[in-house]
Amino acid sequence: MTSKRHRPATIIDVARIAGVSKTTVARVLAGGEQVDPTTRARVEKAIATSGYERNHLAQGLRTGRTRMLGLVIPDIANPYWADVARGAQDAAEKLGWSVLIVNSDWDRDREDRHLRALRQGRVDAVIVNPAGPSPDMLRTLGCPVVLIGSGGEDFPEFSSVRSNAHQGVQLAMAHLHRQGHATPALLVGRTRPAARARFLGVVHDVCRQQGIAPHSLAIEDTDYSMAAGHAAMRRLLAAADRERPSAVFAANDLMALGAMTALREAGLDCPRDVSVIGMDGIAAGALIAPGLTSIEKPRYAIGTESAGLAIEHIEGRSAARHLVLPCRLIKRGSVGARQSTLLSRRTRA
Amino acid sequence: MTSKRHRPATIIDVARIAGVSKTTVARVLAGGEQVDPTTRARVEKAIATSGYERNHLAQGLRTGRTRMLGLVIPDIANPYWADVARGAQDAAEKLGWSVLIVNSDWDRDREDRHLRALRQGRVDAVIVNPAGPSPDMLRTLGCPVVLIGSGGEDFPEFSSVRSNAHQGVQLAMAHLHRQGHATPALLVGRTRPAARARFLGVVHDVCRQQGIAPHSLAIEDTDYSMAAGHAAMRRLLAAADRERPSAVFAANDLMALGAMTALREAGLDCPRDVSVIGMDGIAAGALIAPGLTSIEKPRYAIGTESAGLAIEHIEGRSAARHLVLPCRLIKRGSVGARQSTLLSRRTRA
DNA sequence: ATGAAAGCGCTAACAA
DNA sequence: TTGTTAGCGCTTTCAT
Numbered sequence: 001m002t003s004k005r006h007r008p009a010t011i012i013d014v015a016r017i018a019g020v021s022k023t024t025v026a027r028v029l030a031g032g033e034q035v036d037p038t039t040r041a042r043v044e045k046a047i048a049t050s051g052y053e054r055n056h057l058a059q060g061l062r063t064g065r066t067r068m069l070g071l072v073i074p075d076i077a078n079p080y081w082a083d084v085a086r087g088a089q090d091a092a093e094k095l096g097w098s099v100l101i102v103n104s105d106w107d108r109d110r111e112d113r114h115l116r117a118l119r120q121g122r123v124d125a126v127i128v129n130p131a132g133p134s135p136d137m138l139r140t141l142g143c144p145v146v147l148i149g150s151g152g153e154d155f156p157e158f159s160s161v162r163s164n165a166h167q168g169v170q171l172a173m174a175h176l177h178r179q180g181h182a183t184p185a186l187l188v189g190r191t192r193p194a195a196r197a198r199f200l201g202v203v204h205d206v207c208r209q210q211g212i213a214p215h216s217l218a219i220e221d222t223d224y225s226m227a228a229g230h231a232a233m234r235r236l237l238a239a240a241d242r243e244r245p246s247a248v249f250a251a252n253d254l255m256a257l258g259a260m261t262a263l264r265e266a267g268l269d270c271p272r273d274v275s276v277i278g279m280d281g282i283a284a285g286a287l288i289a290p291g292l293t294s295i296e297k298p299r300y301a302i303g304t305e306s307a308g309l310a311i312e313h314i315e316g317r318s319a320a321r322h323l324v325l326p327c328r329l330i331k332r333g334s335v336g337a338r339q340s341t342l343l344s345r346r347t348r349a
Numbered sequence: 350m351t352s353k354r355h356r357p358a359t360i361i362d363v364a365r366i367a368g369v370s371k372t373t374v375a376r377v378l379a380g381g382e383q384v385d386p387t388t389r390a391r392v393e394k395a396i397a398t399s400g401y402e403r404n405h406l407a408q409g410l411r412t413g414r415t416r417m418l419g420l421v422i423p424d425i426a427n428p429y430w431a432d433v434a435r436g437a438q439d440a441a442e443k444l445g446w447s448v449l450i451v452n453s454d455w456d457r458d459r460e461d462r463h464l465r466a467l468r469q470g471r472v473d474a475v476i477v478n479p480a481g482p483s484p485d486m487l488r489t490l491g492c493p494v495v496l497i498g499s500g501g502e503d504f505p506e507f508s509s510v511r512s513n514a515h516q517g518v519q520l521a522m523a524h525l526h527r528q529g530h531a532t533p534a535l536l537v538g539r540t541r542p543a544a545r546a547r548f549l550g551v552v553h554d555v556c557r558q559q560g561i562a563p564h565s566l567a568i569e570d571t572d573y574s575m576a577a578g579h580a581a582m583r584r585l586l587a588a589a590d591r592e593r594p595s596a597v598f599a600a601n602d603l604m605a606l607g608a609m610t611a612l613r614e615a616g617l618d619c620p621r622d623v624s625v626i627g628m629d630g631i632a633a634g635a636l637i638a639p640g641l642t643s644i645e646k647p648r649y650a651i652g653t654e655s656a657g658l659a660i661e662h663i664e665g666r667s668a669a670r671h672l673v674l675p676c677r678l679i680k681r682g683s684v685g686a687r688q689s690t691l692l693s694r695r696t697r698a
Numbered sequence: 699a700t701g702a703a704a705g706c707g708c709t710a711a712c713a714a
Numbered sequence: 715t716t717g718t719t720a721g722c723g724c725t726t727t728c729a730t
Binding site: 359360361371372375378379403404406407408409410411412 | 706707708
């Protein structure tokens, strides 16, 4: 009387049941090149009856491949990064890979620790939004690295994927322009100087393209939060030295939302009195009235593309590549055609 | 002249450098119980100079433990589940574990496939929000299972973690009651009959506790979306056969947001004319004016607790347990004190 | 077409 | 306190 074993079946169990060697089972498992159809059938039956499932750990140890990708992002609870993660997962899954997600919380030490941990035999490549520029750490990882986010192209040796900020800003400015708002006021965050400079630089480029004098745009320096956007809008409305802008372009949606609140509180109508456009395309923008017009970054695609690139690199194809993905204009109610000055004066009184 | 090796260092390399056996190195790695301080120092130096990092795959294969948890949720891009995931990750990380997240998209087949894949030697336990009731699949997994979400307690054999819907509804009803709204109208989704029944059941229980006749509450059956909530509110306002409710209690925030929009369009003020309370505590609720008062479910805690439970089970402690975590009232502007009928009539006219 | 045997990097008896 | 040895489950030569 043999005692029943409760441990998962191994390749050896299958071999015994089928009356073959484990090599043969392995061959069947591998998509079976040269195995006799009869043998194959026997093995397959044995696999089914034993409930065998391949042990990825053993396979990984032997082959040096885990078919796992590491994804280091600031925070999975942030909707932006959650979308990126979902994209990476979907692309990976389609190719039979998994994604191990870790959070850096924008902290370089945490990021480094995670990168180390991921490489301890767990993943074949990492996709990372670098919190701090630490090329040395990345270089010593000894596995393919794909950089995502704005800092990506600073390290040409690694592949990178980012959204096209220039084209996004252009989309926004062109849309405003078409509605008669050639010189919107700008709401920009000052807390991240690099991001601020990048944003303003791009806006100026676009202005020149559209034949607008960059310095005719009012710039209101503020913070990336809704409260800050609210305060900035109030300042803009209170400024006695210049006319009220017909439109406001906020560098993110949170500020745009704050601006809209300030407008409402001031008894002004959006978009009739002031149009507002944001960037990011956060979900809340669709839930308010009027809906927030915004520039949506290709979050999901950043995920899918970076996963694809990572897997490509692991499989030896291709040198480092730098992908720049287009943004999209989400038209909702917060941008409208400019009223004639007379009309807007009248409604204001 | 020895050629330089570019493969990662193994325990054997370390042993050779330190002039000891790999067992000794392993002992140092394990937190080194009985190793001579001198030897230990030599080994540690060897570890540092070689840049050695433990191979988790090999360790896992040998010990049968991966220190990885599988987390099966409907969708990581859904903020609710992203928060749960973050909680699980944080709790796991604190104990030196990792979490492998996969998405079921509320599809039973996908869920089953993922569960299978996770068990192929990758994770030591799974935490799952079951899309369909499939206890057999879970039983045959051969590893600890923790169920999260409403269906959890249907399988007493597995540990479960869920929010306390009863207490949450009680919080909402009590808050409304304190503000003079004893009999709010209910907005409930009809698409998920089980959830609908559960919600109404709980509301009725709470009514009885508070001495309110359950059937004095108007019930508007609708859908879980914002558009549906909007339409439902309009029906409520148009109903000629009963007075306009002083307050509305929506079974989720999306419906509540829709209701608020309908109110505004009808020229009514929230909360002066009609108070609104929702459930979920979504981020958008804080971004609109007035802020949406809501019952927040303990998403993050569901994650941390379920990860803790899973790890407990793996380490052999404790039998199945069923955790029920409290909800929290987020007071914002959408619920206000009831106006006297006279007053409300006047403002309406 | 099939099998025997070695070995991936590690841990855990057991021995010394 | 330290070392020897076996083996986790798999893939991969190399024989047959």
